[in-house]
Amino acid sequence: MTGEQVQEALHSYRYDLSNLPSAHFEQAYVFPPPNYPGPVSCAGYAARFLSRNADPSIIDVFENKLAVSHESHGDDLNRLRSWNREIYAALVGGYPVDALRVAKQKGREAVSFVRPIVQNHTMLLSVATAHVRMAQLAQCAKAPLGRAWTGQAIWPTMSSVAHAALIAPTQAISRLLTLPADNDVADDEAEELLKTAGLLDDDASSHVLISMAKDIQKRLPEHSLTYAHFRHTAREILKAIDPLQAMTATDLSGAGWTRRSFVRERFGVDATEGAALLAMNLLTQRARIHACIEALLSEKKLPEFEFNHDLQSLGKKSLARLTEALRIACKADRAAPDQLSAPENNTAKKLVKDTLAKVEQGQIDRAIEILRIDPAVFFRRKMAPSTSANRGSSPQEPQD
Numbered sequence: 001m002t003g004e005q006v007q008e009a010l011h012s013y014r015y016d017l018s019n020l021p022s023a024h025f026e027q028a029y030v031f032p033p034p035n036y037p038g039p040v041s042c043a044g045y046a047a048r049f050l051s052r053n054a055d056p057s058i059i060d061v062f063e064n065k066l067a068v069s070h071e072s073h074g075d076d077l078n079r080l081r082s083w084n085r086e087i088y089a090a091l092v093g094g095y096p097v098d099a100l101r102v103a104k105q106k107g108r109e110a111v112s113f114v115r116p117i118v119q120n121h122t123m124l125l126s127v128a129t130a131h132v133r134m135a136q137l138a139q140c141a142k143a144p145l146g147r148a149w150t151g152q153a154i155w156p157t158m159s160s161v162a163h164a165a166l167i168a169p170t171q172a173i174s175r176l177l178t179l180p181a182d183n184d185v186a187d188d189e190a191e192e193l194l195k196t197a198g199l200l201d202d203d204a205s206s207h208v209l210i211s212m213a214k215d216i217q218k219r220l221p222e223h224s225l226t227y228a229h230f231r232h233t234a235r236e237i238l239k240a241i242d243p244l245q246a247m248t249a250t251d252l253s254g255a256g257w258t259r260r261s262f263v264r265e266r267f268g269v270d271a272t273e274g275a276a277l278l279a280m281n282l283l284t285q286r287a288r289i290h291a292c293i294e295a296l297l298s299e300k301k302l303p304e305f306e307f308n309h310d311l312q313s314l315g316k317k318s319l320a321r322l323t324e325a326l327r328i329a330c331k332a333d334r335a336a337p338d339q340l341s342a343p344e345n346n347t348a349k350k351l352v353k354d355t356l357a358k359v360e361q362g363q364i365d366r367a368i369e370i371l372r373i374d375p376a377v378f379f380r381r382k383m384a385p386s387t388s389a390n391r392g393s394s395p396q397e398p399q400d
Contacts, residue, residue, distance in 0.1 A: 028136065029377050030128035031094040038092040043074025049124035051329060052131055057340055061325040065318045066282060068123050076117045087114055095383045096122055100296055119289050122378050126285045129373050130278045134330035137263055137271045141332055144262035155334050158265065159257040170241040172199060177234040268366040271333035276355040279322035281373040283314050289375045302376040307368045311356060320348035
């Protein structure tokens with residue numbers, strides 16, 4: 001078969017799979033649970049945003065490249081909690097806009113104190129959101145069809161899934177329907193024939209299948225046309241599955257499915273490129289958070305951002321390091337390293353360079369839209385009136 005014929009036989013997958021539901025990424029932002037009272041350890045809480053398992057090497061990369069510190073931010077949150085519990089509750093509850101609103105009501109000094117804490121906290125939420133997006137990529141790469149899938153269990157390709165879900169079953173059906181058996185063959189003989197053909201084993205699933213077949217047999221009408229109807233239906237089934245049952249691994253390879261992953265089908269990029277896109281989001285995020293805070297304090301509309309507006313100014317070394325850290329933390333691709341490479345290693349740099357080129361050429365716009373981390377999302381959330389009541393703010397001014 002030609003590659004085009006394979007694609008046609010496999011239900012015309014020449015087009016991308018359907019886009020992921022928008023909620024999968026529009027709502028895939030990290031927010032605390034409702035009425036979250038705050039952490040026991042603010043520094044430990046901040047560290048978990050940077051690395052879900054508090055890996056020191058991963059934390060160090062994010063802190064160095066994104067100018068954040070979980071220890072300093074923990075100290076700032078402790079000071080904020082001591083000074084004004086209302087602002088503290090709003091911020092750790094995932095409502096930075098309410099934290100800024102209350103600070104603005106208290107005056108310029110309060111804004112000067114609260115503003116950098118809000119900026120750093122939103123930056124940490126953005127890093128945690130990047131980890132969630134990486135987890136989405138990992139899920140799609142490792143188990144795109146869920147836990148009930150019985151085919152290739154990890155890193156399935158379009159080829160392996162097509163074979164397990166379509167080709168192998170049709171080949172089994174074809175062997176079953178073309179067995180040389182008469183309608184009056186005894187049950188024991190039929191079972192032995194099926195086992196010889198490799199269609200039945202002496203296991204629990206085969207026993208269940210035999211039991212179901214016998215139950216169906218009892219329900220069939222004892223009529224001369226029953227067997228004729230069965231043979232007619234069998235011919236129609238064989239005709240329908242003929243293009244699939246004749247397909248080989250060579251056909252799938254020729255159609256380009258052997259290395260094609262579900263991540264690329266769903267997101268439009270490989271998991272490695274997805275990690276690079278998320279790293280680009282994070283490196284541009286601080287300036288965008290700053291713009292959002294400026295807009296809120298000036299009572300203006302939250303800004304909208306073009307993803308590739310400021311990518312050329314990004315440090316390629318920082319981008320490569322962040323990409324590598326995200327891949328290590330989430331293991332979303334089979335080639336993900338186990339630890340950070342030496343600075344002179346060019347693998348991550350080449351990945352970043354290639355991904356930037358695809359961004360500039362407009363080749364991966366769908367992935368950019370799916371994976372982008374919009375800081376305005378954090379600033380659109382507002383506390384419900386009953387929740388935003390004063391929570392015992394103290395009158396003293398913030399102390400340096």
